[in-house]
Amino acid sequence: MTVATGTCDLHTHTLASDGMQSPAENVRLARDKGLAAIAITDHDTVAGVKEAMEEGVRSGVTVVPGVEISTRASGKDIHVLGYYVDCGNELFLQRLADLRNTRDERNAKMIAKLRELGVDITMEEVIAGLGRELGPDETVARPHIADVLVGKGYARDMRDAFDKYLGENAPAYVSVPRISPDEACSWIREAGGTPVLAHPGIYGDDGLVREILEQARPAGIEVFHSDHGPEDEKRYQAMADQYGLIVTAGSDFHGARQGVVFHGEIGNRTVSAKVLEQLRQASAGFGLR
Template identity: 40%
Template sequence: MTPAACVEEAKRVGLAAIAVTDHDTTAGNAEAEARGAELGVEVVPGVEVSVEHEALTVHLLGYWPEANAPALGALLAGLREQREERNPRILRRLAELGYPLDEAELIAEAGGGVIGRPHIAALMIRKGYVASLDEAFDRFLAKGAAAYVERGKPAPEAAIKALLAARAVPVLAHPATIGARSEAEVERLVAQLKEMGLRGIEAYYHAYSPGQIAACLRLARRFGLLVTGGTDYHGTRKPEVRLGCIGGGLCVPYRLLALLKAERGRL
């Protein structure tokens, strides 16, 4: 789904605003903002960055990064390069396991954008190798699965520093799904990231239970962090996810965006 199509879907379902946070690239932000201006939908440009942190799967969101910020641009370019080096290795592993994929088809699946594991999973579904995105990741693509290949990622401090240098508000993405073994482990991570300059925590997320939302809100209060929310919408790749819906018919309230914008003004 293109950035413009995401904004069009936001308009269709009645959202006042939408954030675009592609992994490792800001290339789609201008297209989304232009379409948002045409449709009357407020678009928050952003990016999502994977960082290295022990055994946890940690992602950082950055809202309103300045265009052409040198440090962030270099960090994102390095991440894209790591993806480009990893993808052929994943394809080789899948072929060895009896699930060959054509690289040209994979490029087409990504629509010319940054190729990631979700594109590989989507192509596996089309080939009939797996029935769903979850099955592709559980059996082959998730950390520790049969075809998983590790890639280099920046330290969280370096990523937060680059985001702040670009005047982007750094937020911890979906902390209840990072592979932590306990709430205490998440608390230790948040405390470390706060010291590095973290400004917010994604407390509302489509896959969260009410208990997980409550736990994230407690973390935000304890560490004085802003609260954000997101659906992690991927179009048809995650058909069970509705844009703007975080479960139980709830939507992320606009007042959270207003507070986030105020923080951006202070950077």
């Protein structure tokens, strides 16, 4: 279905990865916010898409099937969003499963590092903290580990847990081999989708951002994001214009942890739902340029 009017939030997470709400709840929140469309973009999994799309039919909200793929470039974690991917593509699903296995290895190494630092934590505690059985295509991520650190008094809140232990350059952070942004863009295209570079302002390196745009050639860039300020938006809008990229927006909604919404509320960053047609066309034609 093509949406001609209204606004959309093209970056949200659910219980399928490190979000706090079910896919259906995200869709209902989007409806309550008056959005025309919402994308489900969980980390390295499309496990939440089916439920979201079913709720979208009931709620009158267009749901964009998506994913956020974890990659590595120049020593930094880089995320690539994929829209309108074929969630039944067996090769793509296997590739995502391999990425989740890598994430599981990283989690185990981070838990070991935390224990070396004197932090009393186990992976069993982290999984138990989910409050439900972990689905076969769902992932455990750093925010889940942060929840346990906060609950046991090792950190004040999730941000403190990342600053003290889990963020890049923090003592328990572990870097594992990941695919490149170029590979992620290729995987997304091969699965019939459209790749978009996520939240470039988070990387703190616009030279690297340009390298990725030139080498991986995503079809779009997330200009509007909860962690982007006005100056960031101006810079990345200019890059979008320079490289002929689709401009997207997303809250990167994960829900509330310890009463704090991370990164932002659903609908706090949006673009016209006409962008969906651009993403569809890019998916069909491997880019608009």
